[in-house]
Amino acid sequence: MFIMGMPRSGTTIVAEVLGQHSKVVALIEKAEHYPISPFVEEKLKEGKVVVQKMPQRCLRLVEHLRQFPNAKFILMTRNLMDIIRSYKAYPNPAALQVEGIYDPREIWCAYINSILPYLDHPRCLHVRLEDFILRKMETLKRIFNFLDLELEPQVVEFVKKYVKNEPLKDYPLTASSFQRFKVSKNG
DSSP states (O other), rough: EEEOOOOOHHHHHHHHHTTTSEEEEESSGGGGSOOOOOHHHHHHHOOOOOEOGGGGGGTTHHHHHHHHHHOEEEEEEOOHHHHHHHHHSSSOOGGOOOOTBBHHHHHHHHHHHHHHHGGTTTTEEEEEHHHHHHHHHHHHHHHHHHHOOOHHHHHHHHHHHHHOOOOOOOOOOOOOHHHHGOOTTTT
């Protein structure tokens, strides 16, 4: 299972929440295990769901869909203005580059364009960070239903303790609103 999303889009908190489940192993930016390693293979043989997230590889959804035909993908999005604010507050914004792109607006547009055709794909679940923060339980149920896992009490407790109602604006990032940000290959 992969969590796809550009840096500062909520991939870490979602991976940490999923990692609280008894049947899930969350590998948060563990390059030595990405996308597959003996450790990952061992956990899969044990019947675990291995969750991986590497925001710097967020533009590779198509490649991953082909390479891992049994994998599921959570496609994280966050309002562009909130991402820009988060980039500005980050101690080393250069570390957030994606495939040689440093401007969060360019990364956001490239990422949105890359996931747009797959928002309704049966192996993909689109999760807005705003929903994850503001509608925690509803969003958690959607995620765990998508993964065919029961929502365990320790996951709910972790979310209640650590996922706060941050002052995020609740922007409607839906497929139709993505269209106005779609950029052509020529710019």
